[in-house]
C-alpha cells in the first residue's frame with residue numbers, strides 16, 4: 001500500500017506516471033531516441049530485448065558475454081537463458097567501461113554489453129573500435145538512456161544491437177525496446193500477449209497515475225468500473241482451488257523483480273504502451289528531465305556526506321535519475337525512505353558472486369550511489385518538497 005499523501009508530505013512518484021501533461025508537445029529542440037536508431041521491435045521489458053538480441057546474434061552454449069561488473073541483476077538471466085557464460089568486466093570510478101580489462105577478457109567472448117549509466121553515454125567510439133578490431137558484437141544497453149544523442153547520432157545506433165526499458169522514461173506499466181542499426185530484425189516476429197495483458201497494461205498505467213493524484217476527473221468517472229473490476233478479480237481469485245496461482249497477466253519485470261521469464265520472449269508490448277511511446281514527445285521529456293536534474297544538482301551539491309556522481313550534464317544526455325554518491329549510504333537511504341523520499345539504488349544487489357574482488361569500483365558504486373527521480377512527470381511542488389526534504393535529512 002502507498003502511504004497517504006498530504007500537503008506536508010506529497011507522494012513523489014519514483015517513475016513517470018500518466019497525467020494530462022504526458023502527451024503535451026514541447027517547444028524544445030527535437031531530440032532523438034532509440035526509436036530513431038534503426039529497426040525497432042517493441043517488447044515487454046529491457047531484459048527480454050537483451051535475450052532477443054543474444055538470440056539474433058546466435059549466442060549459445062560455450063560463448064561468453066562480457067557484462068559490466070556494475071549492472072542490474074536483470075541483465076544476467078538472458079545470458080544464462082542462451083546457455084552462455086557472463087564474464088564481468090571492470091568499470092572506472094564513475095562507471096566508464098575499463099577497456100584494458102575488456103581487452104584482457106576477450107578470449108571466447110562473442111558480445112560486449114555496455115551500459116549508458118543513468119543516461120550518460122559510454123565512450124562509444126572507443127568501444128566500437130575495440131569491438132570491430134576483435135570481431136566482437138556490441139550490445140548497447142540503453143535501459144537508462146532511452147532518449148539521447150552522442151556526436152549527432154541517437155544512442156543505440158552505435159551498437160550491433162541496442163535495448164531500452166520503456167517504464168523508466170514513459171508512463172507505462174511494461175515495455176522494452178530491441179533496436180538494430182545493422183540488422184533488419186526480420187527474424188523477430190512478435191505476438192500479442194492477449195486481452196488480459198492488454199487490459200492490465202492499460203489499467204495499471206491509469207491506476208498508477210491515480211495513486212499520485214493525476215487525472216482526477218478520469219478517476220472519478222472510472223471509480224465504479226474499477227471497483228467492479230477489483231471485486232470480480234477478488235472473486236475469481238477466491239474461487240481458485242487452494243495452492244493454484246492465477247496465471248500471470250503481465251511479466252514480473254513490471255513489478256520490480258529481477259527475474260526473467262522466457263514466456264514473454266516473443267510477446268509484443270501492449271497497444272497502450274506502444275501508443276504512449278509514439279505519442280509522447282522526446283523533446284519535452286528530455287527538456288524537463290534536464291531541467292529537473294540541474295535543479296537538483298544546484299540545490300544538493302555541497303551537502304555534507306554527499307556529492308554528485310557526475311561533474312556536469314553534457315549536451316545530448318537525457319538523464320534517467322539524479323545520482324549522488326553518499327558517504328554513509330545505508331543510513332542515509334533509510335532516513336530518506338522514512339521521510340517518504342523515493343530513492344533508487346542501481347546495481348544493489350549485484351549478481352551473486354560479483355564483489356570487490358571482481359571490481360572494487362563496481363562494489364563501491366553499488367554500495368554508495370543513491371539516485372533521486374528527475375522525470376518529466378514531477379510537479380514543481382513535488383520537486384521543491386524533494387529538495388527540501390533531502391537537504392533536511394542530509395544535514396541532520
Ligand SMILES: Cc1ncc(COP(=O)(O)O)c(C=O)c1O
Nearest residue numbers: 045046047072074115143165253
Ligand atoms: C542497466 C539496465 N539494463 C537492463 C535492465 C533491464 O530492463 P527491464 O527492467 O526493462 O527488463 C535494467 C533494469 O533496471 C537496467 O537497469
